[in-house]
Amino acid sequence: MTKFLKTLSATLAAGVMLASTAQADTRVTYKSAKSGSSYYQMGVELAEAMKAGTDGDIIVTIEESQGSTQNVMEVRARGGDYVFTTPPVLVSLAQKGKGPFEGKSAPQFDEIRALFPIPSLTMHFVMAGEGSAATLDDLAGQTLLLGKGSFGATEGEKYLNLFGLADKVEIADAELSNAVAALKNGQIGAFVTAGSFPAPNVVEAAASTPVRLVSLTPEQVAETKRTKLVIPAGTYAGQTEDVTTTSLPVAAFTTTKMDADTAYALTRTYWEQKAAMGDTSAWWNGVTAELMANITTPLHPGALRYYEEAGFALSEAHKQ
Structure with missing residues (x-):
């Protein structure tokens, strides 16, 4: 084989190898x-x-x-x-x-x-306090942090209106990033967040202070027109029972x-x-x-x- 043909053969072989790699x-x-x-x-x-x-x-x-x-x-x-x-x-x-x-x-x-x-976007209503799962009615009289501009804030506001709570809670003027600290030091009584569970900010809140999650009734879930989702007991510190909430798949x-x-x-x-x-x-x-x-x-x-x-x-x- 001539030097030219050897060079051409080697070049073609290298080209094939490069193509295979690519x-x-x-x-x-x-x-x-x-x-x-x-x-x-x-x-x-x-x-x-x-x-x-x-x-x-x-x-x-x-x-x-x-x-x-x-x-x-x-x-x-x-x-x-x-x-x-x-x-x-x-x-x-x-x-x-x-x-x-x-x-x-x-x-x-x-x-x-x-x-x-x-993982679905999962609604969390998080309240300060010990005990079993809370209800939406337990939010009455609370200072509630909704946050701004997120799915959780929009959905949370919808639920307050849907279930007659809009005039029974005080909405905190703060960012959701401040929720855990505000809950721990008593500036707020509850916050709303949406995210895949376990949600990092809820994990943090439950690890630093006693909290209760709001559980919805089947009728309330139906009224929201969202998808039912159950957060299993033990997902968060102190959560001793399943919590029924809503989600956006x-x-x-x-x-x-x-x-x-x-x-x-x-x-x-x-x-x-x-x-x-x-x-x-x-x-x-x-x-x-x-x-x-x-x-x-x-x-x-x-x-x-x-x-x-x-x-x-x-x-x-x-x-x-």
Whole structure:
């Protein structure tokens, strides 16, 4: 073989090796929430789990987000590597051109497909004091910290109006970040927060002072038109019984632009790594197969293949 042919052969072989390396991993962008939030931290944990569970074949890059609506809107300009989190109800509104998507309809919204549920936004009404679970009526006469601009603040205000408590509580003019200190030193009697459970600020509050969580009746849950969720006894220090509250389900989505093998691998690895993620952060333990019922849009065909293989109970809506 001439020197030229040897050089050409070596060059081609190196090119093949480089191509194989380039194709060995799959790059995915995961857009969830603001940095510093629990959902952003979940994204970091999920990225680590994907890398570990696929031996580096799937690399997830986390992008900061300004909110769930933005996440949905971005499918108009994103490709097949885009994964985002949002409440399933927002996907439904986008596809119908309603709510925050009124006048902003796009054909790409119809291409959105679900992958898997993640921890739900869970409402917590936290009161100072010892004893069993509190009721909404126990909030009467309390100075209550709602916070500002968050889902928990908006939802909490809705519940005060819905159950006739708006004129029976004093709303504290303070940020939610001050809630634990304010509760501990008696400046407030209660605060409202929403996040995956166990919520870090509730853990902190329960560890530093006796607290009681408000438990809703089945009738009250129905009036909120939210999804029922039970926080198991022992989730927080001093919590001796289950607490019934409401939640806003959240899930991870992509679009039909993603190839089936990638969607399958993402979904399978998520469920296979969920227990390990739960060892790191307890909020993953709140994700069960039952949360699949909260996903009301079709599953990505690759994800559907995994769920059928694994024997998950699915609805007809999942298979469309």
